[in-house]
Amino acid sequence: MRKFLPLLFLSFLLIVSAHAAGPDKPDAIPGQLLIKLKPSFAYLNAHGKGMRTNEWSRLAPALSINNTFAFSSFSAQGSKAQFRTGGQSGVDLRLYHQISFDQQLPVAYAMEQLYKSGVAELVEPVYAAMPFQTANDPFMSRQYYLDLIKAQDAWTLGTGSENLVIAIIDSGVDLEHPDLAANIYLNENDPVDGIDNDEDGFVDNYRGWDFAGDDYTTLMGDNDPGTALSNASHGTKVAGSASAVTNNGVGVAGIAFNSRLMALKHTADNDKRYNGIGYLLNLMQGVLYAATHGADIINASYGSTSYSQIEQELYKMVALDYNVLVVAAAGNSNSEAPMYPASYNHVLSVGASTGEDKRSGYSNYGHQLDLTAPGDGILTTKIGGGYEATTGTSFSAPLVAGAAALLKAKYPDFTGVQLGALLRVAADTNFNTSLSSLHKSKMGRGRLDVANALTINSPALRGHDFTLERAAASNGVETEAKASLWGNFENLLWPASGLQVKLVSLSNFITVHEPVKSLGDVGMLEVVSVREAPFSLTISDEAPANYKVLFRLEYTADGYTDYQYFTLIINPTYIDVHENMLATTLASDGRVGYGDASREFGQGFMYKGINMLYEMGIIMATKEENVLSNVRSVSGRIDNDFRETTSIRKISPGTLADAEVFGSFNDAGDTISNLHVDVDFRAFIWRESPNEKSVIVEYIIRNKSRTDIEDYYMGLYADWDINSDNNRDKADWDSLTNTGYVYPANAEGGSVGAIQVLSGEPNYWAVDNDANIADNPLGVYDGFTDEEKFRSISSGIGRVKAGLETGTDVSHSVASGPHSIAAGDSVIVAFALHGGATVSEVLQAAKNAQQRYVDTILASRIVAGIPADDFFGVRVYPNPTRGALNIAFPQQHYKPLNIRVLDASGRQLKALSYAAGTQTAALDMPGRPGMYLLEFTSSGKRLLKRIVVH
8 A cells, every 4th residue: 555644734723734944044033043852862951940051052062052941941840741741742841942142153053063962853043923913094993893703792691701811922011001901910929029939930920021121132031021112012902902901991892801911022122123113032932931821822913934843843732731722813915825823733823804804905815724803903002001903913813812711711621722613613604705716715714703602512523644545456566546545533512413524635636436424423522533434536647746635624514514624745755654563654765764854754663652763764885985875964964865766655465464665766866976776675564473573674776887886785874762761772782683772771761673684794883872972983963974874884793882881872873795786786685673672572573583584585586486395304403503504305315406505685605416315414504693595406396494593
């Protein structure tokens, strides 16, 4: 089968497709970086209070780091479980940091230095965000939108609660405004007395916090989130739209009535760089502060075109683990291009409408929007105690945030995800009738209807975990058109009766057959899978590689209709395998664990559902000058020397295994050092014992040049993170099975990962990743040079152990060679990948893999075309042997007999002939430990015997 990996979007509940922006974006803040540590370095921030500035300076001394911030410091008083949450997100907050460094240094240079430190999994610029505000309208003096969204009807049903908190992450708030002051959230646990009474790391954060301070060049925060400056007026307007004090005989009415406003200031007092007003800075610090300090809803009336994977992960954590609803403005660019955070997964995206209940001409649009709310001429509070009408999606979002507070008061047990789903499903769909064809289905489900949200009891279906697999015939010949698509469907709200879902493809490359599925009755928070009865599709053979196909789901039930969009990548350049106790990803360029250099796609290398791998890829070379690889290099770079030549594919069942993966690549990615080789690979996966903990991968390397290749080495380099809590792993080598393995220094620290050489002469090098460790010539924190790569794959059994006594961060190279490849000829190199709970378990898996490779894979190749038969009574002993073998032939042996000694790759090492009637023979096997074959042939009959030399 061919597997297609999902990229989902539309709802704030689903995944959004995006690419990380580069460091030269014009809105990257000088002297600021976001960092995600590798999981193996979580121990550097074990208690969650963050690393000292001097620790960061030691890792990157060239940056003049002057300030650091750990996002886990918000929860540092809690238990470790608060960092590595048991919640749905799986995000370990200890890994996420923000640093300040010398602003004169280029951001790209600083990123490179941090990657070179070896501790960073991901380094990203910090982008300035813009408030989404357009022109003011001094002539609009009434709150028309209260009637349009039925706010006053809603207030007859409920006026919220003073115990609910909406965080206003913005430019600051006029804390003394008569229509805001009574609704400002106060942290009673930390009054203003110069003491951090609640020990949260923020002294006197009684009325909120200022994350930008006086000067945007220093960003020194303080405890005053208030502002009276014209360059920071945006936040006061947003706050009034969400929850101005209502029913007080003063000014305007906020939707949330009397819910509290958590004021968080992110514009520096001296910042006027964005058309005279300030940028919003240090936003993720505010988002995490709000989530950990009691906010129920976060309003984000700002955005940037720059995608951040770190931000996406943190928003996911806020939504799923803290149950906070994040409401974000879609943007004012009249564009379908995504803005962030509105287009992030787990964020509710809000567009803008007019007083005539039509789409606002400036509003962004797209399938990622969830709903629309009025944004034109919103009368709200302004700095200095007054009021004005203002326009933009910045003021649509807080109307939705305020409505969410009313819902939370009525449904206190609802999660943020459920609140967002209810606001969306209750939206007035009549709004969509006026949309042009360009904007149909791209302004969300409808326009905000607060009263309806407080009265309906509707289902709300969302699909997720979509998978598409293309069928293949059992003989390995791929069937081009047939495919199956399945997923899980979750009802977030009230029960659905007689639910049906229809799948529609919006691509000419996909045809859906029998598109309607009946799911029956589905209760609140119930999940229904169609895995056993998937949708049937055909895929055009003209579909390009890694092509994104847009699908639409249409839901119908008793009194309920809805829709959802998602995309799937067809013809991907990587395949997930999960048929046995291991789960990993194989890429068409030879990578293992992840499908790309950035590790965006792929599941790592998992044993029983726990990932043990940071990186695995290929190194090949004949000398230092022509090293080719797709693993880490120097200066934070990753080499990409291999190029796919045929599409990767999976068949299940395979011809020799329960599942097999095929692909091919060449070395055209490096035109200077390439060897002119083509590589075909084939992976074998078995579900059942004794090979349920292994994947065997065999490579056929063809010399396409006109000259012979001598001294060719090929290996796998792997950086394992087994004991990710404290970075205490060890590496070792088992000579009997030719297996390099990595295991936790303490028995309870995790599982074991291993790579085994199945063919050719083994080479092994265990690496302590920190070059400063004594007697460690190959560290990789400072880069992995071509010279080091070549040494690691060509030194025979070189450095056998890594990890010292108590364990360190380790990696290893496991290789085969040297090989000679004549011009136009080929050689076979095979490895086995193993996972297990203990070292002994993994080494037993390695023994089983040796036997499987010889008896099943190699035997199918060596004796192809020779009739299968046996020589009755042939005995070979001792086996295993230290080198000397005795052969006893049967008494009926009356014809000449030939014996070949083969290594595990099928290469002939020795050939012998015996005359008819020979009764016994002595044979000296090669002295090097490993797996060998004896092939007996006589009169077209054959016998294979597996021999182990130890």
